[in-house]
Amino acid sequence: MEVEKEIKEDLLKTFKEYVSNIKISRARRVFIDVKKEKLKDVLLHLRDKYGITHISTITAVDVNENIELLYHLLKDGVCISLRIHTPKNAPDVDTVTDILPGAVLYELEIQDMMGVVVKDHPDPKRLILPDDWPDGIYPLRKDWKVDWVEGGEIKEE
Amino acid sequence: MSILLEVLYLLVFPGFLFLIAYALFIEYVDRKLYARFQHRVGPPILQPFADIIKLLSKEDLVPKKADRKMVSAIPLFAFAAVITAFLYIPIWFNQSFFSFQGDLIVVLYLLSIPTLALFLAGWHSSNPFSQVGAMRAITQLFAYEVPFFLVLLGPAIIADSWSIIDIVNFQSSNFWLILMMPLGFIVAVIALQGKLERIPFDIPDAETEIVGGLLVEYVGRRLALFRMAIDIEMVVGAALISALFLGGFDAFISVAGLSPLAQFGIGFAAFLVKTLFIVFLLASIRALFARLRIDQMVTFCFKWLAPLSIIQLLLITGVKYMGWF
Amino acid sequence: MAEITIPIGPQHPALKEPINITLKVEGEVIVEPILRIGYNHRGIEKAMEARSYIQNIYLAERVCGICSHVHSSTLVQGAEELLELEIPRRGLYIRTIFLELERIHSHLLWLGVAAHEVGFDTLFMYTWRDREIVMDLLELISGNRVNYAMNTVGGTRRDINDEQKKKLLKGMDALEERTKYYVKIATTEPTFLKRVEGVGILKKEVAKKLCAVGPTARGSGLRMDIRKDDPYAAYDEIPFEAITSDLCDVMGRTVVRVKELLEAYKIIKYAVNNLPAGEIRKKARRKIPENEILSYTEAPRGELLYYIKSNGTEKPERVKIRTPTLANIPSTIEMLKGGYIADIPIVFAAMDPCIACMDRVILVDKKNNERSMNWEALRRYGIKWYEVKR
Numbered sequence: 001m002e003v004e005k006e007i008k009e010d011l012l013k014t015f016k017e018y019v020s021n022i023k024i025s026r027a028r029r030v031f032i033d034v035k036k037e038k039l040k041d042v043l044l045h046l047r048d049k050y051g052i053t054h055i056s057t058i059t060a061v062d063v064n065e066n067i068e069l070l071y072h073l074l075k076d077g078v079c080i081s082l083r084i085h086t087p088k089n090a091p092d093v094d095t096v097t098d099i100l101p102g103a104v105l106y107e108l109e110i111q112d113m114m115g116v117v118v119k120d121h122p123d124p125k126r127l128i129l130p131d132d133w134p135d136g137i138y139p140l141r142k143d144w145k146v147d148w149v150e151g152g153e154i155k156e157e
Numbered sequence: 158m159s160i161l162l163e164v165l166y167l168l169v170f171p172g173f174l175f176l177i178a179y180a181l182f183i184e185y186v187d188r189k190l191y192a193r194f195q196h197r198v199g200p201p202i203l204q205p206f207a208d209i210i211k212l213l214s215k216e217d218l219v220p221k222k223a224d225r226k227m228v229s230a231i232p233l234f235a236f237a238a239v240i241t242a243f244l245y246i247p248i249w250f251n252q253s254f255f256s257f258q259g260d261l262i263v264v265l266y267l268l269s270i271p272t273l274a275l276f277l278a279g280w281h282s283s284n285p286f287s288q289v290g291a292m293r294a295i296t297q298l299f300a301y302e303v304p305f306f307l308v309l310l311g312p313a314i315i316a317d318s319w320s321i322i323d324i325v326n327f328q329s330s331n332f333w334l335i336l337m338m339p340l341g342f343i344v345a346v347i348a349l350q351g352k353l354e355r356i357p358f359d360i361p362d363a364e365t366e367i368v369g370g371l372l373v374e375y376v377g378r379r380l381a382l383f384r385m386a387i388d389i390e391m392v393v394g395a396a397l398i399s400a401l402f403l404g405g406f407d408a409f410i411s412v413a414g415l416s417p418l419a420q421f422g423i424g425f426a427a428f429l430v431k432t433l434f435i436v437f438l439l440a441s442i443r444a445l446f447a448r449l450r451i452d453q454m455v456t457f458c459f460k461w462l463a464p465l466s467i468i469q470l471l472l473i474t475g476v477k478y479m480g481w482f
Numbered sequence: 483m484a485e486i487t488i489p490i491g492p493q494h495p496a497l498k499e500p501i502n503i504t505l506k507v508e509g510e511v512i513v514e515p516i517l518r519i520g521y522n523h524r525g526i527e528k529a530m531e532a533r534s535y536i537q538n539i540y541l542a543e544r545v546c547g548i549c550s551h552v553h554s555s556t557l558v559q560g561a562e563e564l565l566e567l568e569i570p571r572r573g574l575y576i577r578t579i580f581l582e583l584e585r586i587h588s589h590l591l592w593l594g595v596a597a598h599e600v601g602f603d604t605l606f607m608y609t610w611r612d613r614e615i616v617m618d619l620l621e622l623i624s625g626n627r628v629n630y631a632m633n634t635v636g637g638t639r640r641d642i643n644d645e646q647k648k649k650l651l652k653g654m655d656a657l658e659e660r661t662k663y664y665v666k667i668a669t670t671e672p673t674f675l676k677r678v679e680g681v682g683i684l685k686k687e688v689a690k691k692l693c694a695v696g697p698t699a700r701g702s703g704l705r706m707d708i709r710k711d712d713p714y715a716a717y718d719e720i721p722f723e724a725i726t727s728d729l730c731d732v733m734g735r736t737v738v739r740v741k742e743l744l745e746a747y748k749i750i751k752y753a754v755n756n757l758p759a760g761e762i763r764k765k766a767r768r769k770i771p772e773n774e775i776l777s778y779t780e781a782p783r784g785e786l787l788y789y790i791k792s793n794g795t796e797k798p799e800r801v802k803i804r805t806p807t808l809a810n811i812p813s814t815i816e817m818l819k820g821g822y823i824a825d826i827p828i829v830f831a832a833m834d835p836c837i838a839c840m841d842r843v844i845l846v847d848k849k850n851n852e853r854s855m856n857w858e859a860l861r862r863y864g865i866k867w868y869e870v871k872r
Contacts, residue, residue, distance in 0.1 A: 029775075056804060077778075105812065128523055446672075447676075449676060450677065450824040
């Protein structure tokens with residue numbers, strides 16, 4: 001629990017009001033809410049100070065009016081999840097691939113499945129969905145239903 | 158020799174029919190051995206035959222961009238070349254209807270034709286995989302052909318003849334040349350493995366890399382012809398090495414006073430045993446190794462096989478020069 | 483020499499599952515690999531939101547055919563953590579035994595596939611024959627060869643009796659002997675060495691930068707093993723070593739996997755000999771209180787991650803699956819650059835790709851199954867697609 005607490009104290013001190021709601025749910029699991037504009041600074045800080053370079057994945061969750069993005073960072077079994085929010089009607093986020101190059105596919109995945117626009121992505125292309133998939137339809141959002149697909153065609157609402 | 162006998166010779170034995178039957182049998186032996194080395198059951202004896210029949214009955218397809226005439230003609234070339242090559246290799250005593258001074262060179266040339274045909278086949282199928290395969294086949298050709306030719310020169314120098322039958326007769330009156338040139342025999346077997354494009358030299362048709370490579374666009378009877386040609390090439394290659402190094406039809410038995418039928422029987426049995434032994438060696442090599450990469454293959458041939466064959470050749474010339482033989 | 487574009491996949495004999503790599507090559511050297519995935523997407527993450535946790539166990543098992551148990555284990559241990567449930571030790575030990583049996587069969591399968599990719603079919607046949615030993619053991623205990631259905635929220639569903647214990651130990655002894663023989667072959671056979679040494683180099687710093695996981699990372703000298711770093715199931719009590727290798731090439735990954743096999747035999751023997759008495763499972767509530775959890779495990783291919791968000795009902799709000807193959811894709815592209823065409827299959831196989839794990843969604847219309855093309859349409863589509871690409 002030492003490292004987790006240390007990171008908590010340190011982040012609260014360095015970023016003050018930009019981080020909130022720090023939750024150590026059990027040993028080696030930390031969840032932190034971060035303001036969207038400060039995400040890259042927090043990542044840089046964690047990388048330079050604690051040597052955290054491994055990103056496990058980015059989880060996108062559809063929560064009411066917002067889309068929640070969780071950046072799961074891993075270092076020696078300690079998982080730090082940074083949570084940011086972005087509005088559902090125009091979700092966007094800056095790419096973090098300049099800090100963590102391993103995130104390149106995960107960003108494409110959230111772009112495909114949740115429609116979060118990743119700004120300045122080095123190679124923005126379809127990753128999972130077919131090439132002829134219509135724009136503006138994101139299968140992992142809560143309002144998406146399987147019935148939208150009929151006879152191989154995508155039915156517009 | 159009467160015309161009738163000649164036709165019989167060409168078409169039935171040991172020509173066309175016998176050769177096809179024996180080539181299919183050799184393929185069976187090879188596959189069965191390979192399977193047993195791997196703890197598998199292996200195919201039944203008629204499986205290669207059934208494969209060919211099945212291929213002959215398949216639909217005939219030629220890629221749109223490929224040249225139809227070329228695609229059809231190339232397998233015939235390969236097939237004709239290997240069948241012709243077999244005529245010059247003696248398989249029983251004093252059988253030399255077609256032999257002449259220099260038939261060794263002709264056989265070597267004819268044995269190169271299948272590879273060239275495979276190259277053309279791959280190139281003309283206009284498929285990226287087969288074109289890569291074709292490039293690999295031609296690169297590989299230059300690598301194994303040099304040592305192969307060099308070591309096969311040895312027996313000719315010793316026996317003072319370019320005729321295979323003379324070399325075999327020399328061996329039956331002296332000793333088998335493998336005793337004098339073990340190195341040459343090993344190099345020849347390895348180079349033959351390369352000629353037949355088998356593991357570790359199956360680079361042109363590496364199935365996991367370029368999906369069967371050269372012959373990827375070949376189906377039906379054209380593929381059957383190619384398969385037959387490669388099988389026959391194996392028989393010819395094995396027979397050639399056994400004639401040059403293992404004394405051909407020689408079986409340590411004096412046949413002077415025996416009836417022609419008994420002479421034939423002994424010589425033919427020796428031929429079968431020796432070719433099967435070489436096929437056994439080829440199958441073992443296939444089971445023992447992994448596939449090399451084309452650059453590694455070329456390096457291997459020029460770094461090991463070619464120098465070894467040159468050393469062999471120098472030794473032989475030395476022996477000859479000293480007048481020991 | 484002119485640049486040729488070679489399409490590999492979605493259907494290709496080197497790939498057991500659909501993926502597409504378009505390669506720009508000059509002669510035999512790869513200039514640029516372009517990767518396209520998604521041919522096997524089955525919508526499992528979405529489907530999980532519509533099913534209860536119990537149903538999801540069986541769905542999770544079908545994410546992957548080879549590492550099925552590790553997927554269901556990751557899901558149930560997440561659910562158990564959400565319920566704050568204390569699992570009987572015997573249940574955890576049996577779960578661990580299965581996790582390791584699965585690792586054995588996956589690694590043996592990999593060794594065979596890798597040998598086949600470099601044209602070493604004899605080793606391929608040998609390893610797959612011996613893999614039958616572990617497959618039979620799995621069938622003996624669970625009744626199934628691939629999807630074992632051993633897990634449930636609260637423990638495991640089947641017990642191991644004394645006779646099965648004996649057979650397990652016997653099987654492990656036999657496999658250990660065979661594996662030592664394979665170690666000898668894989669480290670001494672000259673042509674095999676030629677194909678794996680110095681091929682597919684992934685330097686330690688690059689592996690770290692691109693977030694490689696599992697044997698791919700460990701083969702590059704990164705000490706990353708969730709079993710050690712974040713112990714789950716019974717790994718906190720069982721002694722074993724995390725294997726790493728500093729070779730950084732395909733050989734390094736081979737060494738790691740083969741040595742992990744030997745560790746797995748030790749783990750199973752220890753677990754069988756020290757199997758605690760008692761119950762194998764605890765009854766769990768159906769409804770799971772609102773919370774969120776991250777569940778990590780070390781699958782045969784590397785770290786596997788489930789993020790589960792519950793909403794107080796018996797169905798999860800969101801399940802996010804990140805499989806090791808996806809994490810290793812950027813590293814693999816890096817390895818392919820500047821290599822030979824002949825090395826693609828072995829380099830690609832060296833990360834032990836599991837495309838079914840990676841993709842997880844394709845749309846099938848429930849009413850009339852019509853997102854399919856006939857042969858002619860598919861052919862035309864394929865030709866057009868590549869013409870555009872060129």
